[in-house]
Amino acid sequence: MATLYGVGVGPGDPLLITLKACQLIANTQVVSYLANDKGESQAAFIAREAFAQVSHKQLHLPIPMPMSTDRTLANKAYDQGAQEIAEQLKSGEDVVFLCEGDPLFFGSFSYLLERLQGLYQIQVVPGVSSVHAAAAALQLPLTLQRESFAVISGRHSDQQIRRALVEHDSLVIMKAGLARERILALLAETGRSQQANYLEYISRDNQLINTDVSSLTLEAGPYFSLFVVTKKRQQVSQSA
Amino acid sequence: MATLYGVGVGPGDPLLITLKACQLIANTQVVSYLANDKGESQAAFIAREAFAQVSHKQLHLPIPMPMSTDRTLANKAYDQGAQEIAEQLKSGEDVVFLCEGDPLFFGSFSYLLERLQGLYQIQVVPGVSSVHAAAAALQLPLTLQRESFAVISGRHSDQQIRRALVEHDSLVIMKAGLARERILALLAETGRSQQANYLEYISRDNQLINTDVSSLTLEAGPYFSLFVVTKKRQQVSQSA
Numbered sequence: 249m250a251t252l253y254g255v256g257v258g259p260g261d262p263l264l265i266t267l268k269a270c271q272l273i274a275n276t277q278v279v280s281y282l283a284n285d286k287g288e289s290q291a292a293f294i295a296r297e298a299f300a301q302v303s304h305k306q307l308h309l310p311i312p313m314p315m316s317t318d319r320t321l322a323n324k325a326y327d328q329g330a331q332e333i334a335e336q337l338k339s340g341e342d343v344v345f346l347c348e349g350d351p352l353f354f355g356s357f358s359y360l361l362e363r364l365q366g367l368y369q370i371q372v373v374p375g376v377s378s379v380h381a382a383a384a385a386l387q388l389p390l391t392l393q394r395e396s397f398a399v400i401s402g403r404h405s406d407q408q409i410r411r412a413l414v415e416h417d418s419l420v421i422m423k424a425g426l427a428r429e430r431i432l433a434l435l436a437e438t439g440r441s442q443q444a445n446y447l448e449y450i451s452r453d454n455q456l457i458n459t460d461v462s463s464l465t466l467e468a469g470p471y472f473s474l475f476v477v478t479k480k481r482q483q484v485s486q487s488a
Numbered sequence: 489m490a491t492l493y494g495v496g497v498g499p500g501d502p503l504l505i506t507l508k509a510c511q512l513i514a515n516t517q518v519v520s521y522l523a524n525d526k527g528e529s530q531a532a533f534i535a536r537e538a539f540a541q542v543s544h545k546q547l548h549l550p551i552p553m554p555m556s557t558d559r560t561l562a563n564k565a566y567d568q569g570a571q572e573i574a575e576q577l578k579s580g581e582d583v584v585f586l587c588e589g590d591p592l593f594f595g596s597f598s599y600l601l602e603r604l605q606g607l608y609q610i611q612v613v614p615g616v617s618s619v620h621a622a623a624a625a626l627q628l629p630l631t632l633q634r635e636s637f638a639v640i641s642g643r644h645s646d647q648q649i650r651r652a653l654v655e656h657d658s659l660v661i662m663k664a665g666l667a668r669e670r671i672l673a674l675l676a677e678t679g680r681s682q683q684a685n686y687l688e689y690i691s692r693d694n695q696l697i698n699t700d701v702s703s704l705t706l707e708a709g710p711y712f713s714l715f716v717v718t719k720k721r722q723q724v725s726q727s728a
Contacts, residue, residue, distance in 0.1 A: 256620070263511065266616065267537060268503035297507060350620040358629035365627065372624035374616045374691075376506065380496070380590040384612035387605065389598035391639065396648060398638040398656070399631065408636060411655075416638070451614075 249369050250337040254357035256350040256375015260452035260472075262297040264376050272344050272373065273298040276306075278336045280329070281346040282356050283310035291346035309333065309343070313356075322359075330363035337368045350377040354401070354422060379420050381450045382476050385457055388445070390418050390478070402427030406434060413438040413477065421475040429466040431475055440477050448473040489609050490577040494597035496590040496615015500692035500712075502537040504616050512584050512613065513538040516546075518576045520569070521586040522596050523550035531586035549573065549583070553596075562599075570603035577608045590617040594641070594662060619660050621690045622716050625697055628685070630658050630718070642667030646674060653678040653717065661715040669706040671715055680717050688713040 253272050258264035273279060273295060281289040287310055292299070311329030314321045336343050351357035351372050364370065379399060383390045391397045395417035400409060402424045412419055413434060424431055424446070435441045441461055448456040449472050458464060461475070493512050498504035513519060513535060521529040527550055532539070551569030554561045576583050591597035591612050604610065619639060623630045631637045635657035640649060642664045652659055653674060664671055664686070675681040681701055688696040689712050698704060701715070 254624075256616075258506065259614070261508065263508035264506050264614065266498065266504050266506055267510065268501065270507065271503065350616075350623070352623040352627075352629045353620060354631050355629070358632055361627065361629065370627060372627055374499070374504065374620035374624040376496075376590075376614045376616055377620055380593060380614035380617055383590070383592040384494075384614040387592075387601065387610060387612055389592045389595070389601065391594050391641075392598055394641065394643050396638065396640055396644065396652070398636065400636055401631075401634065403634050404636065412636070415651075415655075 250340050251342050251369040251371055252333060252337060252360075252364060253342065253344045253371050253373060254351040254361060255344050255346055255373045256355070256377075257291050257294045257346050257348060258376040259349055259378045259381035259450050260294055262294055264381065264451060265295060265298055266373065266375065268373050269295070269375065270298040270301065273346075274301050276342050276344045277304075278307045278309060278341050278343045279346065280309035280311060280333055280343055282313045284315065285312065289346075291348050294348060295346055309336070326359040326363060330360050333360065334364060334368065347375070350375045353377050353379075378422070378450050378472070378474060382420065382447050382474060385447060385450050385455065386445055386459070386476060388476065388478055390420075390476075395479070402431060406430060409434050410438060413440050417479045419477040421477070423471065424473045424475050425469040425471050428464065428469050428473075432461060432464060432466065435461065435475070435477070443477050443479060445476045446473065447476065450474075490580050491582050491609040491611055492573060492577060492604060493582065493584045493611050493613060494591040494601065495584050495586055495613045496595070496617075497531050497534045497586050497588060498616040499589055499618045499621035499690050500534055501621075502534055504621065504691060505535060505538055506613065506615065508613050509535070509615065510538040510541065513586075514541050516582050516584045517544075518547045518549060518581045518583045519586065520549035520551060520573055520583055522553045524555065525552065529586075531588050534588060535586055549576070566599040566603060570600050573600065574604060574608065587615070590615045593617050593619075618662070618690050618712070618714060622660065622687050622714060625687060625690050625695065626685055626699070626716060628716065628718055630660075630716075635719070642671060646670060649674050650678060653680050657719045659717040661717070663711065664713045664715050665709040665711050668704065668709050668713075672701060672704060672706065675701065675715070675717070683719060684715050684717045686713065686715050690714075
């Protein structure tokens with residue numbers, strides 16, 4: 249029985265892919281991923297180190313995903329993609345589906361999983377998420393000891409973002425692009441602007457890190473942008 | 489100037505290490521990690537695929553870490569470890585410090601970082617954390633759309649755990665070993681027992697998954713154990 253592999257390729261740096269993801273890409277005939285209307289795929293681009301090691305012929309199944317906030321269009325695209333993947337699985341071919349970051353963390357694979365789970369053999373290969381890549385880029389611990397930590401999205405309501413900012417020591421706000429102005433206002437309102445950092449395209453060539461969010465303009469940022477907020481921590485006595 | 493690399497080796501499966509971690513291990517003379525009183529290191533064990541590719545002689549700097557909840561002992565161990573690492577850096581040798589999971593997510597590297605940050609050149613290489621490995625093992629999306637997600641620890645107070653269970657759609661409770669009885673009681677109290685899963689040693693050979701936490705005994709579990717709680721999600725119409 250063929251297997252569908254949901255594989256995380258990591259946050260953007262092609263070297264932040266796992267050995268397991270590389271091996272699966274190298275040993276599987278059919279590879280699928282979301283693509284934009286030009287056929288470009290972030291996930292496939294991130295996996296370029298792995299693809300460079302593939303010597304055999306591979307079938308690529310891009311799933312065209314319209315850039316839209318209309319979930320009806322997205323659901324149709326996932327329906328269609330799930331059907332194409334299912335046809336490969338029925339014919340006995342394993343399929344590797346590539347996702348940016350981790351497959352089950354705000355990940356596109358979740359939507360294929362809910363369509364195919366229980367019908368086919370599935371395995372999920374976790375990846376390095378942008379949350380961890382952000383902390384690494386900032387050299388900032390996300391959580392120490394008893395600190396609490398939450399992840400929310402720019403798509404949450406003002407009230408939800410405000411409450412998370414008030415209640416949690418550390419907070420990552422994903423998908424901050426369209427919500428930048430709202431998030432900056434909420435950071436100011438809750439007194440956390442100075443504890444906030446803003447990042448775009450983490451670990452990629454065009455990575456941007458801003459540790460003084462008061463200097464950010466109010467215009468929308470890209471989809472791959474996030475805020476990291478941590479409380480100020482007591483410095484330990486330096487022993488070195 | 490020599491560099492200290494804080495490197496995540498992933499959750500346990502030796503293939504869930506990144507290419508970047510493997511390259512650093514392969515190209516660096518000095519490798520450090522926490523070790524128990526027998527000299528054993530989980531992080532070094534997880535990195536065994538990477539070490540298998542090292543042909544040159546490497547200096548290993550284990551940092552003995554006493555098994556104790558007394559932070560004074562831990563701080564002394566980190567002081568001593570930071571000093572030994574600093575000596576290598578001063579002599580011009582790069583040092584790779586290996587961490588289970590991700591270096592800055594409840595990770596031991598945070599404590600070396602706060603001792604050495606600003607004094608030496610440092611780079612952090614993120615890893616796959618047990619949060620993502622747990623979701624992969626369960627084949628359960630951590631977050632969809634507007635769901636909120638928090639990570640807390642069994643070391644948090646009852647009140648903190650209770651509040652997180654009430655307020656968040658999805659929740660991971662790390663370091664659940666000693667807190668198992670309390671967590672089970674709080675899951676029952678907040679009506680979330682049936683939405684909870686329990687995992688030990690995720691992605692390792694001795695991985696245990698329990699999707700019916702009512703069957704768990706009240707005795708303490710290992711350090712590497714966690715609960716994943718997600719709300720019941722609406723099934724989409726299956727298109728396959």
